Each structure stands twice: as structure tokens, then as C-alpha cells.
Amino acid sequence: SPPHQNGLPGELPQRPEVDLQYDLCGVEAEWRPAGGQPMKTWLPHVNIDVSRQFTQQSALHEQMWRVMREPGALTLRTKLDLTNLLRPAVQPGAKLDYEPENETITLGIRAEGPVRATLDGRPFESLINAGWGGEYSTAVAEGDWHDLVIELSHLGGAKPPVLELSYWSARDGRARPLALRRFLLPWAQRASEVAELADNRSLPELRGGDWLRGKKEFFGSEAGCSKCHAIRGEGGTIGPNLSNLPQRDYASVFRDIAEPSYAINPDYTTQTVLLAEGRALAGAVRTDGDKLIIADQEGKETVVDRASVESIEPASHSIMPEGIPKALGAERLRDLMTFLLNEPPPEPAEGSAKANQ
Known part of the structure; x- marks a missing residue:
């Protein structure tokens, strides 16, 4: 994501999200x-x-x-x-035409x-x-x-x-x-086999789910997921990026939707911002120079001067709304979960019956 510009002199550029990567090399x-x-x-x-x-x-x-x-x-x-x-390095799954x-x-x-x-x-x-x-x-x-x-x-x-x-x-x-x-590192353990990518297509909980309908739910106004979350390069940046969900299990992803405050990503903790004028705002907070940007559960961003802030306190709950499973119902929720837990289906071959539908 591009850094926010117009920061204070000498201040590091601010980004809406930070990925931390580590390994055991050394x-x-x-x-x-x-x-x-x-x-x-x-x-x-x-x-x-x-x-x-x-x-x-x-x-x-x-x-x-x-x-x-x-x-x-x-x-x-x-x-x-x-x-x-x-x-020479080769693409995953490819082979050289000779054996060195x-x-x-x-x-x-x-x-x-x-x-x-x-x-x-x-x-x-x-x-x-x-x-x-x-x-x-x-x-x-x-x-x-x-x-x-x-x-x-x-x-x-x-x-x-x-x-x-x-x-x-x-x-x-x-x-x-x-x-x-x-x-x-000498104490690190090597896996005996290469870990296989998760395949959620055959999960009984997703039987009958439709990936394309689930995509519409994700980007639709009722579930409102894309207001705050991005997946596969599309969506908002207020909440965590969800592109890794196909590698997670059904139960934990469902829990995050049904109980959004059960486990809050520490990078996206909700803050309560009290302004000097007496107004209180709640949401995910990031900085841009001498401004604070507070994003609420609807994806709306409010910009305030740092000087006008009386206090900032962490909240114990997530700004993600509760009740999404009930609002969508079993069938639409199954479609949404199918979209979240699976990579896009392959495009139909050109000239096939499905491609011409």
C-alpha cells in the first residue's frame, strides 16, 4: 500500500497495514x-x-x-x-529437460x-x-x-x-x-515433508456453496466486508487483509465473523478518541502528519487535528459489527464462507459451453 504523504519533517511515512515476516535463517x-x-x-x-x-x-x-x-x-x-x-531455478511444478x-x-x-x-x-x-x-x-x-x-x-x-x-x-x-x-539456526527443525496447501473445497460445511455468489456478498452492502477488508488485492484497508483465509480452518474463520471481538488483531485494535470539544469517535486509528484518521465500522474516515485530541483509549471490542450470520442466513453465509476459504475457481476454457453461457 502506498505510504501516506505530508508527514511531519523527519517522520517515517505511515502505512495502513504492516506485514511482519521472519524466518529461522542465521x-x-x-x-x-x-x-x-x-x-x-x-x-x-x-x-x-x-x-x-x-x-x-x-x-x-x-x-x-x-x-x-x-x-x-x-x-x-x-x-x-x-x-x-x-x-538454475525453475518455476514450481516445472522440470528441466535434462538432469544435472x-x-x-x-x-x-x-x-x-x-x-x-x-x-x-x-x-x-x-x-x-x-x-x-x-x-x-x-x-x-x-x-x-x-x-x-x-x-x-x-x-x-x-x-x-x-x-x-x-x-x-x-x-x-x-x-x-x-x-x-x-x-x-542449529536448533531449528526441518519439516520432513513440504506442507501441503489447505483444500477447503470438500468441507461438508461448504457443500452447496457458490464462490461467485459469495464474492457478491463480500462486496455487497449488507455484509459490508469490503468496506474494511481487502482480499486478493480488492477492498478496504481499515481491517486486516483476508487473502490468507484459504489457509485457515472453517471454525476459526466462522468464529471471527460471528464473534468479532473474540480475537482482535493487535494491529487493528479499536481506539476511542475523545476530542476537546467533547465529541467521542471510535474506530481504527492511523496517523498522517499532524492529523489522525479514525475509520468506523461503516468504512467512513474522520480526519481530526492531533492538537484537538483530549485522549485516546483502547477499546475492548472490535468495530466489526456482530450479527452478520443471522442477517445473511444459512445459505448466503455458506456462499460467503465458500468465497473466503477458497481460491477463485479456474476460468472456463474459451469456446466451452460454460464460457458461452
Whole structure:
């Protein structure tokens, strides 16, 4: 969604919704100083310089980089993904017209100072010193995940320890860095099978439901869903985006409709805004410069000056109206739920009987 403009000087642009994404990629790092308490933290990469660049402005990491200038030992633990390192990416469900041969991948470590590294418990072999404190490598068949542990001693200095990890193959001897997504935290569990997408088309609760009629209910005036909610790129932004509902179960989605205050998304908490003139407004609140925008359950937005606000208090209930199942009735509610819980049906082929209806 485009940011709201005309904010105060130096103020971050405001957006009607914020998506938070996270994963379990990274490296577990433990620093043990020669004297003092050990420190543990997360790093995005094994290469120290790469991690320093990606953790700028992080107070926790800045503290760690400072103490790592003193003598001590650094231990890095991660799971390393070596699948399809030098193979072209293909669309899901597609296949290459040939089967690439498995590569033998060589991992190389360069470090200033004594270092010990193991891959699945097997130590790296020492290579010829090329001006560094140590250079080491180990070969492994491409594919699957491998446990990597690196222990590096640092004698102290103006900078934290130096460490680089790269890979190359018998077919392509150029040393390459590993992408961030190739590192998984050592305690993270990998799913044994790829999770299947939910398929709600055969749910008994939706038997007889019509997706297209449900779409009309969603965008219609009686249910009024689209005044506040968007789905698949259409609708309002006052309430949460509902595009992920096909991955949820029937019972929880029905409960959200029947009891909208049962579980309120913390990003869309209803606020009661009391103005200096004595008027009270209730709804979802967002800022736009020196203005507040309060959106009510009808999708109507009221803009007020911040200076005119006496107080803002969170409400215990949602602005989403109750009674929608009763107002729609069983058949129309079933159509609405069919629309919410299923992706659009495939378009009929051109020239077919349905396409010509």
C-alpha cells in the first residue's frame, strides 16, 4: 500500500497495514572473552564482515563487535544448505529437460588466527597459508543440510576477528560466497515433508456453496466486508487483509465473523478518541502528519487535528459489527464462507459451453 504523504519533517511515512515476516535463517554465535562472561547472539552470516554490515544500528551487535576486539574465542554454529548451489531455478511444478549431475562442493575457510572447523563432525583440512593465519577446506556432495561448527581464536586488535567462508566445485573453481538463506539456526527443525496447501473445497460445511455468489456478498452492502477488508488485492484497508483465509480452518474463520471481538488483531485494535470539544469517535486509528484518521465500522474516515485530541483509549471490542450470520442466513453465509476459504475457481476454457453461457 502506498505510504501516506505530508508527514511531519523527519517522520517515517505511515502505512495502513504492516506485514511482519521472519524466518529461522542465521548463525548462532558465542563469544568467550579471555576474562569475563560469554555472550551469545544471532548473526545473519558466517562471514564476519558480512554480518557487521547487516547488523549496523543494532545496539546488541555493536556491543558485541566492541568486546570482540579483545582477546577471546568465537564459536559459530549453523546448519548449511548445499542443495542446488549451481543449478538454475525453475518455476514450481516445472522440470528441466535434462538432469544435472551431482556436484562435489568444496567449502573453504580463511581466517586470521587459529581456527578449527567441522562439517557433520568431520574436520576441515589445512591448506597452504596464503598470508592469512589459516586456510582450510572440506569436500562434500551437493545436497541436503550439514551441521557446521567453526571455532576461532582472536588475539585482540583494532577490529573483530576476520573470517570468510566460500565454496567452489570441480566444474567451476571460482570461490563464491554463500547466500544468507543457506544458513539455518542449529536448533531449528526441518519439516520432513513440504506442507501441503489447505483444500477447503470438500468441507461438508461448504457443500452447496457458490464462490461467485459469495464474492457478491463480500462486496455487497449488507455484509459490508469490503468496506474494511481487502482480499486478493480488492477492498478496504481499515481491517486486516483476508487473502490468507484459504489457509485457515472453517471454525476459526466462522468464529471471527460471528464473534468479532473474540480475537482482535493487535494491529487493528479499536481506539476511542475523545476530542476537546467533547465529541467521542471510535474506530481504527492511523496517523498522517499532524492529523489522525479514525475509520468506523461503516468504512467512513474522520480526519481530526492531533492538537484537538483530549485522549485516546483502547477499546475492548472490535468495530466489526456482530450479527452478520443471522442477517445473511444459512445459505448466503455458506456462499460467503465458500468465497473466503477458497481460491477463485479456474476460468472456463474459451469456446466451452460454460464460457458461452
